[in-house]
Amino acid sequence: LLSRSLLILAVLLVLIGVLQFVFMRDVFYRNKAESLQSHLMSIPGPVWERLNSYTDNDIMVRPFMFAPDTSLAFIDTNGNFKVLSSGPYNISPPQLSTKEYAAALQEGRHKINYIVSHTGGTEQIVVLKRINSFPGQHLGVAEISTPTGPIKELLIRQLITFLFLSLVALVFGLLTYLSVLKKTLIPLFKMVETAEQIDAGNLDRRFSTHQGQTEIDTLAVSFNGMLERLQVSFAAEQETKEQMRRFIADASHELRTP
Numbered sequence: 001l002l003s004r005s006l007l008i009l010a011v012l013l014v015l016i017g018v019l020q021f022v023f024m025r026d027v028f029y030r031n032k033a034e035s036l037q038s039h040l041m042s043i044p045g046p047v048w049e050r051l052n053s054y055t056d057n058d059i060m061v062r063p064f065m066f067a068p069d070t071s072l073a074f075i076d077t078n079g080n081f082k083v084l085s086s087g088p089y090n091i092s093p094p095q096l097s098t099k100e101y102a103a104a105l106q107e108g109r110h111k112i113n114y115i116v117s118h119t120g121g122t123e124q125i126v127v128l129k130r131i132n133s134f135p136g137q138h139l140g141v142a143e144i145s146t147p148t149g150p151i152k153e154l155l156i157r158q159l160i161t162f163l164f165l166s167l168v169a170l171v172f173g174l175l176t177y178l179s180v181l182k183k184t185l186i187p188l189f190k191m192v193e194t195a196e197q198i199d200a201g202n203l204d205r206r207f208s209t210h211q212g213q214t215e216i217d218t219l220a221v222s223f224n225g226m227l228e229r230l231q232v233s234f235a236a237e238q239e240t241k242e243q244m245r246r247f248i249a250d251a252s253h254e255l256r257t258p
Contacts, residue, residue: 006170006174009170010170013163013166013170014163016162017159017162017163017166018159020162021155021156021158021159024155024158025151025152025155028151028154028155029116029125029151030114032125032151033114033127036114036125036127036145037114039070039144040127040131041129043142046133048131048133048142049133049139068087069087069146069150070085071083071085071087071091071092071093071124071144071146072084072085072093072142072143072144073092073095073142073144073145074131074140074141074142075101075140075141075143076139076140077105077138077139079098079101081095087146087147091120091122091124091147092120093124093126093143093144093145094117094119094120094124095119096117096119096128096143100128101128104128105138105140105141114126114127115128116148117145122147122149123148123149124145124146124148125145125146125148126143126144126145127143127144127145128141128143129142129144130142187211187213188216190208190211191207191216191219191220194206194207194208195223198227203227203230203231204231205227206227207224208220
């Protein structure tokens with residue numbers, strides 16, 4: 001029973017850790033997407049027009065307005081994809097489908113539109129934001145992305161910390177539980193010893209009814225009542241046998257005496 005309980009508890013702790021990892025991953029991804037979107041929204045339309053006017057040869061003079069772990073691209077209304085800056089390790093922003101960029105043009109101003117992309121073998125959080133130059137006039141879609149590696153590393157460290165603390169708590173709980181279990185089982189061991197001393201010729205033994213546990217004491221009272229009934233039954237049986245023995249002895253004596 002103890003081993004099964006420990007196994008079930010260990011499985012539950014692992015399951016909780018995995019669910020926590022999945023849930024926190026979604027929370028972290030969304031928080032990161034909100035942060036990236038705030039970067040995009042902080043840049044006015046004229047600046048985007050100037051950035052979009054840069055050619056590929058101007059990449060070194062583009063302003064570094066974003067965090068160093070992000071990549072930036074701009075997609076105009078004609079669908080032309082232009083990389084404005086690359087992220088760490090020269091990870092370029094992923095180029096999504098035309099359908100996804102068209103959907104971003106239709107999104108509201110404050111709606112977070114982010115995608116987890118695996119393009120190029122690197123998982124990245126991609127945030128798309130419609131850029132307007134004037135009310136009602138769309139310049140295109142800004143795309144900012146960042147690798148999910150650092151977020152996953154943080155989540156894995158948290159998961160390892162949770163599993164380690166759970167293991168420590170499990171060991172501590174086991175040590176505490178064993179002492180409590182041992183204290184709980186001592187009255188049962190005493191009852192077993194008493195039961196082994198009881199037989200048909202020794203029904204005077206009784207179980208202790210004051211062992212400090214209500215359930216054990218109630219069980220002992222029930223056993224004592226059963227022993228008393230058995231003792232009465234055995235005594236009645238012995239009396240019946242004795243009467244039968246005397247009757248047979250008397251009858252035999254009468255038959256032998258003329």
